[in-house]
Amino acid sequence: MLAALITAPGQDKLEIRDAVEATGFGPGKVRVAIKATGLCHSDLSGMSGKIPGPAPLVLGHEGAGQVLEVGDGVTHVRPGDRVIVNWRPACGRCPHCRIGESNLCDSGSQAMRVPAFTSRGTDLYRFMGAGTFAEEVVLDAGFAVPLPDDVSYEAAALIGCGVTTGIGAAINSSGVKPGENVAVIGCGGVGISAVMGAKAAGAAQIVAVDPVARRRDWARDFGATTAVAPDELAGAVADLTGGLGFDHVIEAVGRPGTVRSAYEAARRGGTMCLVGVGGFEDMLPVNLLELFVSAKRIVPSVYGGDDVTRTYDRIIGLLRAGRIDLEALVTHRLPLAQVNDALDLMRTGEALRVMLTND
Incomplete structure (x- = not known):
């Protein structure tokens, strides 16, 4: 065969x-x-x-x-x-x-x-x-x-x-509730599935973040209310949450830079859900003081959580x-x-x- x-x-x-x-x-x-x-x-x-x-x-x-x-x-x-x-x-x-x-x-x-x-x-x-x-x-x-x-x-x-990983990250690991605001960083198959999961859970705003314009268009097709390039994420936080940050940010890339962006985009007391698979050499770019002060939850999600x-x-x-x-x-x-x-x-x-x- x-x-x-x-x-x-x-x-x-x-x-x-x-x-x-x-x-x-x-x-x-x-x-x-x-x-x-x-x-x-x-x-x-x-x-x-x-x-x-x-x-x-x-x-x-x-x-x-x-x-x-x-x-x-x-x-x-x-x-x-x-x-x-x-x-x-x-x-x-x-x-x-x-x-x-x-x-x-x-x-x-x-x-x-x-x-x-x-x-x-x-x-x-x-x-x-x-x-x-x-x-x-x-x-x-x-x-x-x-x-x-x-x-x-x-x-x-x-x-x-991919679908179980992404949808599960939204509905199980993150626990998105109706009316909450969600950002998804990385809009491949897993990220788009997370968008679908957030929509199914009743999220009010779903912001998709990806450098590829075609993927941003796909994210809108599957339920994202807004789609932005990575350098526009800070503006989306300001415009859509009044600078507070998102209730949940789902990171579906697995790189320290996007993990850091996800952490910064989450509100104080919010959740950053890690779905992307990094390597042994990739360290979490968060220091203990800011983690304590922000009270943000970092939740890894394995196969739907x-x-x-x-x-x-x-x-x-x-x-x-x-x-x-x-x-x-x-x-x-x-x-x-x-x-x-x-x-x-x-x-x-x-x-x-x-x-x-x-x-």
């Missing part, structure tokens, strides 16, 4: 191979044909090594597909079922799972260190335990979450990462009610073999979300 991989961190292109075999099927496993998989900025972080993992490594983690085969002991899905790939599955046993914080369960990360493919006599690993840049993949059973028939594979793939499947269900409910439009997030569709063209579209900002399909 076809798969896209890196042989070592630091590559800027993926290698496309057509002689890859999914391995490891057995008890407690599910074999899934990937029908749609989205490109997420985390895939770039996996290529660069910012998100570390063993190599050779099949990329991709935002996916959905159809179950081909189930191993002994798997009862929640059957062959033919449609599923979302959940790259952060709950083990159900750890302290986090027991208190409803499955987004913090580490069981999924362990799957990243187990070979799941073979090619040319070499074992290959799955990025974030998923490896959805392949025509099919063998997953631990918890990675396969049943998908209702009325949700498309493309919408499901987006729910599998709540039990993952609970957030999936909330998003599907919003989708069914017509309060969010997920398929409109997809601006480009390409076959898996053209994944490098898709990466270029994502890097340049020409695409909001690129969807790779296996026909």
